[in-house]
Amino acid sequence: MEKLSKWLKDRQITEVECITPDQTGIARGKIMPTNKFLAERGIRLPESVLLQTATGDYPDDEAYYSLLDPKDIDMHLRPDEDAVFMVPWALEPTAVVIHDCYDVVGNMISLSPRAVLKRVLELYSVRGWKPIVAPEVEFYLTKRCTDPDLPLEPPIGRSGRQESGRQSFSIDAANEYDPIIEDIYDWCEAQELDIDTLIHEEGTAQMEFNFRHGDALKLADQVFMFKRTVREAALKHNIGATFMAKPITGEPGSSMHIHQSLVDIKTGKNLFSQPDGTASSLFLNYIGGLQAVIPQIMPMFAPNVNSYRRYLPGADGNAPVNIEWGEENRTVGLRVPNSSPQARRVENRLAGADTNPYLTMAANLAAGYIGMIRDLKPRPPVSGRLGDEADPDLPFNLEAALFAMSEAEEIRDVLGANFVDGFIATRWAENEGFKRVISSWEREYLLTTV
The missing domain is CATH 3.10.20.70 (Glutamine synthetase, N-terminal domain)
Known part of the structure; x- marks a missing residue:
């Protein structure tokens, strides 16, 4: 101490x-x-x-x-x-x-999310491996709304107007929220959070902050603190900020993409690349593990009932509905950015912003670890645009995802059986609570018609 x-x-x-x-x-x-x-x-x-x-x-x-x-x-x-x-x-x-x-x-x-991530990182450490990750976190700024039955609206910007339409990567649209953005930057600097790039995402008043790559536990801590920082900055300016996966009807969902690579602890060399610069067998095994295991642990990437509203075809969903992989391809769930051999990595684009960062990191690394120790081979990469057809291996509602996770024996060995049982139990409890609530959709369309 x-x-x-x-x-x-x-x-x-x-x-x-x-x-x-x-x-x-x-x-x-x-x-x-x-x-x-x-x-x-x-x-x-x-x-x-x-x-x-x-x-x-x-x-x-x-x-x-x-x-x-x-x-x-x-x-x-x-x-x-x-x-x-x-x-x-x-x-x-x-x-x-x-x-x-x-x-x-x-x-x-073992029920502690931080303990789960440490458990997975220890599996890497004993083999001389160190995962390197870089999260990208999206969220919406909204008007303050205290009535949960009312839809969320974008806040008033510096111009005195509400944003409308899609403003992806617009500098002027991002500058509309300069006062709160400046506070987020200042407060992150005071906390030594390694945030890097800010962009205006596709949704109305939707932002994204990217973190610099680094140690998985430290970055999970930082994302954990970052979410609280954004909410506090929003409160200061009398607006709202939400990391819900799908907070607004007709707008894209919010994600937490995770870039992942692997280095040798002693040399610092990227183990996803061979000396000649080509992809290594470990890299392909890692992707094979993601493809094999993600369908079994979807609740760790989409933990809430609302999480699955991101996985819709077209712009309303704006999230991948597959676990294919490909280079420089944003239509697949597992994107490999164009980079130097030392920076070779894979980006998992399935996780929502509503996830627990410790568990999202642990889930990605556990899947990749299983792929490497079992020498799993990935499917052939996708070279062209992939359509909106959903992958039949993926569960697209919470109940199906929980059933799949409860039957995944290998993941219990990696994450810990007690954690898996406890996590599934809390998700079922939330799901049962949700089912007791009558929604506005049911009242609007069924009240006088059935």
Whole structure:
């Protein structure tokens, strides 16, 4: 704790937010004075917080008590000294410290998303491999809306007007939101988040921030913090920001594309390329693993009922509905950008912005790992434009995806059986909650006609 103590004292931090991500990606934890935080060297939380859904509910009793101690015991959270961030929007000097979750004998809690990612990264480490990733995160800016029955609208920009139409890559359209964008940049800099490029995406008031490539755990931490940063900046300007996969009817969905490559830990050389610059067998195996395993773990790329609204044909969906691969081809789910041999990588374009970044990283890397250790071969690459025909191997609703994941035995060995059971249980709980709600579509079209 010496490194962390010095960091806090050097910045005169008076308050510490002690947090850990749950399976939805929500920050759970406690806030305490810095002196108390340093004295206690961690916090305790009920294990059950890791099985909460987005609504704060829990799986049914059978799943709940098979995964947790029936006495609802505490777990011990230890601070990660390399996951400390300023809170630039706070009124007094405040820091966020991300914690890992342990049981009473010192074992990491397998239900923790951070533990799942660390588990997968360890599989790579023992083979001398280091994954390198680069996320791209999309979101919508909206008018503030407190009535969930009302559709979302774009906010008023600097010109005093609402944006309309598709403005993909428009500089002027992005500049309409300069005040909030400047705050996002300033606050990300204060937190040392490695954001790089900003673009205006295709949707109305839809933005995308790209992160610089780097270590998977560190970037998962950064995306976790970035989402909160964007929401806080939006609140400051009295507008909304949402990372829902499909928040607006008739507009494209929001994704979190993940670029992935693999380097040798000792030499730093890209293992996806051979010495002559051509693609290596590991690269092809990695893609083969993605193609083989993604259909089994779609809930980790599309975890909510709303997630599957992205996978629609045409511009309304604007997301791939396949797991084909190809070079410089945005119509496939697994795109290989044109790059130098040292930068050879594959981009998974299926994941939504609503995903938990730790679990999205873990899912990608687990699939690629299985492909490499099993010497899986990919399908032939797609050279031309791929149509809107959906891949028959992919589940395109949450229930089908959960059934497929529950039957995937190999992924249980890689991610941990307890995590897989717990994650599926929370997704079923959310799905059951959704089914109890009568939608405006049902009232509009069925109320007086059936």
